[in-house]
Amino acid sequence: MTANRDISLTFMKGMTVLHAFDAAATGLTLADLSRQTGYDRATVRRLVLTLVDLGYVEKTGNRFLLTPRVLVLAGSFLRGHSFGKMVQPLLNICAGEIGFAVALAMSDGDHAVYVAQSTLQSSRFTFGFTVGSRVPLLPTAIGRMLLAWGDPAWAEHALGTAPLDRYTDATLSDRDAVARAVQQAMADGYCITRDEFEAGVTALAVPVGGPGRARAVLGLSEPHASLPDSALSATLATLRQCAAELRPGFDISQ
Amino acid sequence: MTANRDISLTFMKGMTVLHAFDAAATGLTLADLSRQTGYDRATVRRLVLTLVDLGYVEKTGNRFLLTPRVLVLAGSFLRGHSFGKMVQPLLNICAGEIGFAVALAMSDGDHAVYVAQSTLQSSRFTFGFTVGSRVPLLPTAIGRMLLAWGDPAWAEHALGTAPLDRYTDATLSDRDAVARAVQQAMADGYCITRDEFEAGVTALAVPVGGPGRARAVLGLSEPHASLPDSALSATLATLRQCAAELRPGFDISQ
DNA sequence: CAAAACTTGTGCGTTTATCGAACATATGTG
């Protein structure tokens, strides 16, 4: 654990304030942010004005809101890993072949975060996820696949601490039951969930990388009607092929 | 201008360090970061360890690199503006109708930043841009369209300060020439560039929002051969239609 | 293999930046 002397409290506070904006599209007042973070409003004011100076936040009236500047670090991360040039084309080919939108996700603490996707021009169905969307680990196919083939130390910890919320009547509400589902995915090398995160929806996920070393997973979600059992084998085969092509960039190196 | 007393220097330093990672996929050492930022390495060490604690950066050996956590703020911004549910489907329809990938961009300081895109499953052409990619304003169709129909005060300032680099032999190298091109786009209500940012490429952009109030632009880039002059009118018409549908979320309110 | 160069970890005295209380002003609401 990092010693207190090695942590910058002011920087930590600043980042807390930045995150307090969250998805507040209509903006927040300084008073709002002070309440949410628990910091003195003079402190919040200085930190917010610093964010304004840096271009992350803009002021409209007495409200502050995030600017597109917050996308820039994401862009750096994606460029550093050649998402635009290498990953996106492979996802596009995969989505074209199976006829469904596909998404790539990685772990982010006790959640999964979407890092790329290929949406279909023809599709009229969407969950509304984008690059940067966070989804829970325990009730989702991609989450369970990350837990199954991701870093074992992280997975063990996350299985014990990730939020265990109920999304539908079918959501597993017992950590042991989720652990068994993860064990099954570990053995199968893929994961399928139905109705657990969103009712009426089948989700598939395959790992990108070997057992214990997968840094990302590739998955899709579709209404049951669009993805009958008869289509699962072929769809999984295509996902796996794409995952194999993506693997060089996502294996945890030894 | 924000008074010095209203700015948190430590937070500012922390953000400088965070940005110093940029697209460095193989990671940076503390010594690297200290050199790049000019900060004492003990200062850098504390700030980086704070980022590790927050989950933005991970340590491998003696190198540090960005984690997918940096996508989360982007995801918040995109969710706050309903990009997944409202914007992406409209971009998909648009891309399907015109047969090219399309992208939505907003201004970010003296650059444009991609905030959404719909890539084609069938296309084999890509610039490698992703959500979060920053592109220059002066040599690009989307940049000039932002300057033409965006906030006039911002545009005046950006026209004078945005980097004027040369990307191809056809890149305009004179600020006045760029200003005239922007004026033309202002009058036309759309912008077309050829070869200026990337050789052999035609780019189109239309504003999302009214004159002086467009917070985003919609655009595409394709090789000349894929986008003959005969296709321009129909393509522009479809882009404009999509922009009209996107408008409610991107007009600067009065 | 040894030396040199580079990097990192840590302690701690000093300094500075930050904090937050208090006061004043502005805005919104009933």
Place this chain on the structure above:
DNA sequence: CACATATGTTCGATAAACGCACAAGTTTTG
């Protein structure tokens, strides 16, 4: 108009941050 809420600002106190120096570890070079 009174009250509630929000914001801007000052400034003394002090906590946090800084950065130098020393030690140790790692990598590179000859």
